[in-house]
Amino acid sequence: MTDLVILPEDINKEIKEISDMQVDGPMFPALSAKEMQAVDVEYRKIPVPHNRITPLRQNWLKIYEPLVDYMKLQVRMNVKRRCVELRTSEDSTENSSLQKGADFVRAFTLGFDVDDAIALLRLDELYIDSFEIRDVKSLTGDHMSRAIGRVAGKSGKTKFAIENATRTRIVVADSKIHILGSYQNTILAKRAIVSLILGSPPGKVYGNLKNVATRMKQSL
Template sequence: MESNQAASSMEVETVPSEAKLLPPKPKFEPLKPHEMSDGQARRVELKTRPDTPDISNLQKCADFVHAFMLGFDVIDAIALLRLDELYIESFEIKDVKTLRGDHLSRAIGRLSGKGGKTKFAIENASKTRIVIADTKIHILGSFANIKIARDSLCSLILGSPAGKVYSKLRAVTARLAERF
């Protein structure tokens, strides 16, 4: 008895299929020039042809994929999609100075610092993101900030001690703070 009552309370009311059909769309004739409010005919020009696809976001998507493949975090790569004034600059250590063997290893060590301290200090001072991948260096940030980070990294590659680079970064960031 209880099962019949449960089944009857769970029944769904069915709607005939004719009621589900929508009314036909209204067909309006185009307005004639004398029927318009101000009596003038207006032309609408399309910026793009209707048969061409919108490719405005393709470049941003390509930048996202490129940044992700270079080794940036997903969050940093997504920032490329959202911000217009964000760039990536890539260079190799040999572009700054020709180094081989142990000299190259020491230069890479100077760039990253003990536990990544030097790399993080440059990132935080210049408001950029840096990826050191073997002998390639990738910097993500605004144009001016990339220049600050690149100059610091090049100084380290050329053999400057980390303390001197830190003090120069402090001076540069202090000047930037005064401007804004």
């Protein structure tokens, strides 16, 4: 009886044949959020500042309904811990539902109106840019108050002008400024606000805003 001899070239040939094999099988699509519930339940907790507790209660139905009916999330207001709790449900169909819902609630807690914040649920390109006046220029006391006044303007005139020209929404909360809009529009609004903080005359800023508004209309 002769011994079986396996040559190195035979091994290499077999390895190549195996590596070249194409395995026929079904192609599976990515799991939906509903299918992923069998694996895990996602959860978010959004803290609510003390000054937004009362507005939250007053607007709770307007906040609750789109989260439950449109985003298919489970929602609870935890008054004791001063937060809004969100989690996915078996009816959730979009993987981004939870993050969109959290962004919506967070926008409201920052001071945006519900009617403005709800756009975060409908449009993917919107986001919030937040910064402090101190990030632009180190100011204290009366200098800080004057900078805030320049950004807001008399009866909010300057803020409204920036919002209308750049198609954004702006919240001035003490020394913090929050801008809601698309990436490009948020940059334009922030540029105007920074100019005001640094001391640019409102008239000059208005002129630049008009030019921006004109260019944006022409681009449509």
